[in-house]
Amino acid sequence: MKIDRRSFLSFLIGGAAGTTLSPLTWKLMDDSAIWTQMWPWTPVPEDGEASYVNSACSLCSGGCGITVRKIDDRAVKIEGMKGHPLNNGGLCILGLSGLQLLYGPTRVWTPLKRVGKRGRGRWEKISWKGAVSEVAETLGDLRKKGQSHTAGIISGSDRGTVPRLFDRFLTVYGSPNLMRTSSIIDSYELTLHLMQGVQALPGFDFENADFILSFGSGIVDGWGSPVRMFRANSTWCNTGGKVVQIEPRLSNTAAKSDKWIPINPGTETALALGIAHVIIKESLYDAEFINYYSEGFEDWKRFVLDEYGPDSVATITGIDSATIIALASSFARASKPLAICGRGQGTTPGSLNECTAVHALNALVGNINKKGGIFAVAEPDYINWPEVEMDARAAVGMQKDRLDGAGSKKYPFSRHLLNRLPQAINSGEKYPLKALFVAGANPLYTMSDSKAVKKAFDKVPFVVSFSSYMDETAQNADLILPNHAYLERYEDIPTPAGMPKPVIGLSRPVVKPLFNTKHTGDVIILLAKAMGGNIADAFAWNSYDECLKETLGYKWRVMVEKGFWSHPDFFVQTHEESFDTVSGKFEFAPKETGSLKQFKPVKIEGDKTNYPLLLIPYDSIRLANGVVGDPPFVMKSVDDTVLKGTDVFIELNPKTAGEHGLREGQLAMLSTPVGKARVKVHLFDGIMPGLVALPRGLGHTAFDDYLAGKGINFNELIGPVEDSVSGLDAAWGIRVKLAKA
């Protein structure tokens, strides 16, 4: 057949018309849309019966109540518990993504024993029986040799039944070395001890306060019990409560506050004393409280009046004197003012004289143990176990000095000084640490000067991790005895620090344990039984659950029903019974500490010529920097001006950047006396010139691919600085040098 022009064109046009008019094309297009989606390329979540379980979140020490939605035996969503005294329905970003930890790839499935060199990541599975007997044998050997004191425990907390079981075990075994992860709470405990003579936790009545003077505390950045603080902040929005935020960087808290006052970093104590100066001079203090319930005021007053006039404070802090005077006046004239401290999330204790100076402000306005003020909250005494009977070996071991120097002649008031442990091990000045348990903590990530911490760990011949996740510390352990994940176990969640009223939460199994894990409480009991003698006698319970039920007594039923227990007849102490000092009054200048009242700036590391800038950390609620790291969802929320690919951004004032010839997004080399890191530059007007800010919570080497290997761990760049009175870590930053990379 011959194809001429005419037939060719008719074929073309006819074809086009036919195709358009025929439903075939449209049908095929529609089909293809449907068809390509018919294949099981995406999972189809199984439907089932929906139910809700109330529990408590223990991903941080905030103690929020949670309600978990379940479909059959799967947990599908975590929500905040309605009616809970702390979070009433709200929940933080980390708590919301908890299921990614429960079902995530970082869980430790079974007890593991290290094969080959430490930290290489080669493990062999062992049975629980084998694991427990191995630990019992090692500890038994040490004890036989009279070295029971060389065993130690690093614990995330020293409250609640599981930490107390560890404590009990260590006591009857014969070692004084239970060390708690440190935080601003250590400084507050010490302050309350010295100024009020009590052993108590601080409780802040934020909900009733109407003027918050925050010395760098990240009220909406994760300080205290985070969700409670978010709610308090909104309460102030409604009631007209004022927040004044003092810090050198415009944090989220500073941006939310009514007034942000940038200050030269590390000079907060001077400002607190300067405010005290104005309050005293203008007689704005609570005369009744000062006259009847305080001691040493005259001495302190003279000193404050002599040395901390607004002008000299202005020179130190960089805040002009008019602002200081106005601030002091509005603080003292507010009906329920409250001053707080603890930088960022309060993960470092800071200097003790800063905490006492800030606390003195509260005393000046007389808001101690008063509505809208600060309370000394005694531990709820629900854990009443019979005294342990120590044998001779245990008694000898308990007599030994603590390795971290807490309670020693140098630092008689401190209870835990974990920051001093690496140095104590590395110098070998006291005695070596031969066995170390780590529970509820991840010291290889969270402790400052990572290199020194790693070196110290390498010197400990036997490290046991109780972590549910393969974190940095578990990776470098000899034995991992994985705890049930927090949604798989019963546990009491003690009142979070900062809460004025006792609220004990109950963590309970939302799902059955997924893997071959064991409750750490049960492991302690099994271990004690394996060791026999007095140690076994001190642990009469058959299981942890039995121990918990028995300990909580009548509270158990309330907690099972409501999910938490709160104190029904909580009352406010009168000033007459509040203070247990020698004088029976509030001590403005505790004698035990001598020079405490003075402002001596913390000597941070590095000299000005080699390291012209100052590096400070900043905390964000979107970057978990505690026991667990960010799950994938939370990583997703991190801004691209904080992390891009694997590069972390430092925040730099455009002025400082200009002086160093650095532009937005440019690579730079950051070096401090402790370490070096490659970073990218982000220009931020909200940071004081001369400062460099780096976020905490990145630079993990453990956990999953969604988190590991991204950014820098701030702790690699900073080391601890010992406070001269408390021995706690007082470092707020470090000197730093910045160069183009």
Added chain:
Amino acid sequence: MKHKKAKKYGMVINLDKCTGCGSCMVACMAENNVPFRKDESDKLLSITWMRVYKLTNGKPFPNTDICYLPRPCMHCEGQHEGHSPCVTVCPAVATDYNIETGIVSQIYTRCFGCRYCMASCPYKARYFNWWDPVWPDGMEKYLSPNVSPRMRGVVEKCSFCFHRYQMAKEKAFMEGRRKLKEDEYQTACTQACPAGAITFGDLNNPNHAVYRMVKPDPKHHGRPTNPNAFRLLERLGTNPKVYYLSSREWVRRVGDNYLKNESIAKKTVHQG
């Protein structure tokens, strides 16, 4: 008559209370089976139905200020009901305006990924699945059966947690009720916000909190009459159902494209 009965679900976000904590973002991801990848730092590829933007006033230290702005789908009403920018361009009727609730839907099985809707959305609230979602082994256990996971090649966006509306309606029906109480249907972000910055409810109901907070003007497509309230890109005439409250003027200015010396507009431009 019909119009009186219809609901117009909307959201009011108080930027004075919002702390930028990101709980809304994650509550949404957890509720709606939103996927995630190993690197989420390229925000053009990162699927976030609810995204929190950080705004700055651009002033040098120490007069700098920042504000966070959570951005869900605006569920635009358009110049007349249902005339949302995305709905009008979709060739597959994969996105539709629900007259009963005012919610703009996204029907994944109809979508064939032409992404016209993404181009037409002025709020960048729509996201394309460039890859099939992958959950690490075992993690698919937490997926909710109420929202189907999406595959490669389709567009997705905030649905005002429409499945929660359906569940609330079913529950009410089982209890023999026809009306929903205000708190019965709430989105996941509203419920999770620890600061209580988000309020969700019926903008047609003068008794609902959302109505009382913004006082929408029915003559001007629900433009807020509360001077502290604003909608994003008001002058485009998209008539979003998400309102923002802020006591700070610079924040309200950032909500639309103003010329340098222009004061905040008093009236909207009506187009087409």
